[in-house]
Amino acid sequence: MKAGAKQIEALQDSMLNSLRAGIYSRRRVLATLFGTAVCSLSPRTIWSAGQAQASAPVNPSSAPPGPSQIQFEEIADKSGLHFITHNCATPNKNQVETMVAGVALLDYDGDGYLDIYLMNGAEIPSLKKISPEYWNRLFHNNRDGTFADVTERAGVAGAGYGMGVAVGDFDNDGRPDIFLANVTGNQLFHNNGDGTFTDVTERAGVVGGMHNGKKMWSVGAGWFDYNNDGLLDLFVVNYCQWEVNKDPYCALKEGLRAYCHPKMYLPLHNTLYHNNGDGTFTDVSKETGIEAMEGKGMSVSFADFDGDGFMDAFVANDTMPNFLFHNIGGRRFEEVGVVAGVAYSPDGNALSGMGSDFKDINNDGLPDIWHTAVEHETFPLYINQGKGQFVDATVTSGLGQLTNRMTGWGNGVFDFDNDGWKDLFVARSNVMDNIQEVVPSQMYPERNSIFRNLGNGRFEEVGAQAGPDFLLPGAHRGVAFGDLDNDGRIDAVVTTLGGQVKLFHNISNTGHHWILLRLVGTRSNRMGIGAKVRLITEDGHSQWNEVTTAVGYASSSDCRVHFGLGANRLIEEMEIIWPSRIRQVLRKVTVDQILTIQESKA
Numbered sequence: 137m138k139a140g141a142k143q144i145e146a147l148q149d150s151m152l153n154s155l156r157a158g159i160y161s162r163r164r165v166l167a168t169l170f171g172t173a174v175c176s177l178s179p180r181t182i183w184s185a186g187q188a189q190a191s192a193p194v195n196p197s198s199a200p201p202g203p204s205q206i207q208f209e210e211i212a213d214k215s216g217l218h219f220i221t222h223n224c225a226t227p228n229k230n231q232v233e234t235m236v237a238g239v240a241l242l243d244y245d246g247d248g249y250l251d252i253y254l255m256n257g258a259e260i261p262s263l264k265k266i267s268p269e270y271w272n273r274l275f276h277n278n279r280d281g282t283f284a285d286v287t288e289r290a291g292v293a294g295a296g297y298g299m300g301v302a303v304g305d306f307d308n309d310g311r312p313d314i315f316l317a318n319v320t321g322n323q324l325f326h327n328n329g330d331g332t333f334t335d336v337t338e339r340a341g342v343v344g345g346m347h348n349g350k351k352m353w354s355v356g357a358g359w360f361d362y363n364n365d366g367l368l369d370l371f372v373v374n375y376c377q378w379e380v381n382k383d384p385y386c387a388l389k390e391g392l393r394a395y396c397h398p399k400m401y402l403p404l405h406n407t408l409y410h411n412n413g414d415g416t417f418t419d420v421s422k423e424t425g426i427e428a429m430e431g432k433g434m435s436v437s438f439a440d441f442d443g444d445g446f447m448d449a450f451v452a453n454d455t456m457p458n459f460l461f462h463n464i465g466g467r468r469f470e471e472v473g474v475v476a477g478v479a480y481s482p483d484g485n486a487l488s489g490m491g492s493d494f495k496d497i498n499n500d501g502l503p504d505i506w507h508t509a510v511e512h513e514t515f516p517l518y519i520n521q522g523k524g525q526f527v528d529a530t531v532t533s534g535l536g537q538l539t540n541r542m543t544g545w546g547n548g549v550f551d552f553d554n555d556g557w558k559d560l561f562v563a564r565s566n567v568m569d570n571i572q573e574v575v576p577s578q579m580y581p582e583r584n585s586i587f588r589n590l591g592n593g594r595f596e597e598v599g600a601q602a603g604p605d606f607l608l609p610g611a612h613r614g615v616a617f618g619d620l621d622n623d624g625r626i627d628a629v630v631t632t633l634g635g636q637v638k639l640f641h642n643i644s645n646t647g648h649h650w651i652l653l654r655l656v657g658t659r660s661n662r663m664g665i666g667a668k669v670r671l672i673t674e675d676g677h678s679q680w681n682e683v684t685t686a687v688g689y690a691s692s693s694d695c696r697v698h699f700g701l702g703a704n705r706l707i708e709e710m711e712i713i714w715p716s717r718i719r720q721v722l723r724k725v726t727v728d729q730i731l732t733i734q735e736s737k738a
Contacts, residue, residue: 208644239253255690272292296318302357354407384400408426431453448460497517503520562587581610650700666684
């Protein structure tokens with residue numbers, strides 16, 4: 137899937153002569169990491185080491201940040217969350233085998249607690265779930281720290297070779313529905329409200345687009361209301377043209393077959409489905425401009441990056457330029473990735489884009505973009521400068537050096553220590569399961585990482601101090617975020633390819649305050665997706681966030697909006713801007729609570 141030998145060359149250039157010529161492209165490590173100015177090959181900013189490229193507000197506290205207090209305990213086994221991601225690995229190195237990922241957190245039964253849905257693979261070459269080991273699984277939160285498998289009763293085992301999952305209430309009945317992105321043929325499950333779901337794929341018309349007579353391979357998806365009509369629309373991310381057991385032969389060395397570089401496969405366009413409001417959808421990819429751009433999409437995330445009131449879409453592409461689809465009045469999209477400065481790395485290379493998140497990281501009111509990639513590419517951080525422009529702050533933030541030797545899949549931007557600054561989480565693993573046979577020092581499983589936001593535009597990697605459970609490596613893929621026990625601290629569920637899922641319970645003992653907001657739309661979509669929230673705490677510190685479930689790689693996170701509040705015991709003012717353009721203001725809001733806010737009718 138990813139650039140296997142490309143990764144190896146960056147680690148050990150002497151091996152290039154032994155690799156098959158012409159299969160992999162060479163990339164250079166960012167010259168900025170070594171203090172050399174670099175001129176982008178695309179129309180972007182000229183960089184020089186040590187020069188601040190993106191402004192960031194300084195932490196209102198005059199004291200420097202203390203040691204990290206972010207701590208996690210892995211509790212999947214003792215909580216009854218027993219699940220192994222089966223990819224049916226074969227000697228043929230089918231591309232799909234290394235990409236199974238999805239996990240979703242949702243309150244499917246409306247009891248106020250998040251449940252867990254996990255995607256799974258299928259048998260190869262049939263691409264069918266021929267036995268229960270390949271079922272997707274739904275686990276009900278028992279509200280006592282344990283989970284129960286309710287897959288059979290709920291009717292959500294799925295069909296086909298699974299990839300990603302997206303949660304959204306498409307019919308505004310107050311119950312979250314589940315969309316599955318699969319290798320051949322997608323699925324949509326409607327929530328019946330009685331603990332069961334109905335497969336409505338055919339009636340809804342979202343089984344998947346066709347290319348050369350074959351269904352397109354979808355990796356992920358996301359729900360957003362692109363035309364602000366109060367109904368959630370569906371954006372599906374498609375990867376590449378592929379057929380089972382027909383992958384080219386690619387090798388890391390003679391006799392050692394490996395997953396091929398993405399350039400060996402032809403790209404696809406993404407798909408946009410308009411919600412008709414009667415339980416059906418219309419493919420509007422062509423008329424909206426989405427179909428005009430072909431790539432190898434791995435994730436989609438949404439935000440209104442220019443403040444015009446319409447949600448835009450960022451797509452992280454694998455070894456092709458990223459897409460930033462600017463929403464033009466809810467009618468069509470214009471792809472502006474190059475012009476905006478988010479398509480390439482600072483030296484003009486297209487990266488191996490994987491997971492992405494689109495949130496305000498530096499508390500200036502403008503949503504920023506952070507996505508993952510493979511080792512020696514870094515995980516880019518694009519800071520929104522306003523007026524449709526971003527600047528690459530990967531190096532100046534410290535992330536360039538911190539992530540240079542990492543490969544990341546799922547990711548998310550959340551405040552894990554509730555200090556008022558959003559941190560960064562990444563699920564890590566090398567792409568090649570046999571990488572160590574070529575580079576003994578390079579491991580396939582990796583531990584996950586957390587980059588703590590220092591509040592001054594820089595980050596520090598604190599995963600090594602996040603507890604002994606967090607140090608355990610794995611073939612990590614997808615990750616979903618949410619507060620599973622409603623204690624005000626964000627937890628994470630991480631899938632492991634060929635291994636047991638991990639539930640990282642946040643046990644950070646900071647004493648910091650928090651608030652969790654559940655927004656209920658009336659004129660806007662029922663889940664409030666796309667609503668913007670601004671709050672001002674008693675110390676004068678401002679924060680912004682947006683309602684979304686589309687976070688990371690092939691996964692779906694809690695739709696509730698979380699804010700860490702530090703030492704503040706009161707929120708002086710909270711402003712909500714709904715997709716309907718209604719502005720709602722609350723004052724003197726108490727902290728440490730889960731607050732439900734219904735959209736005002738005026």
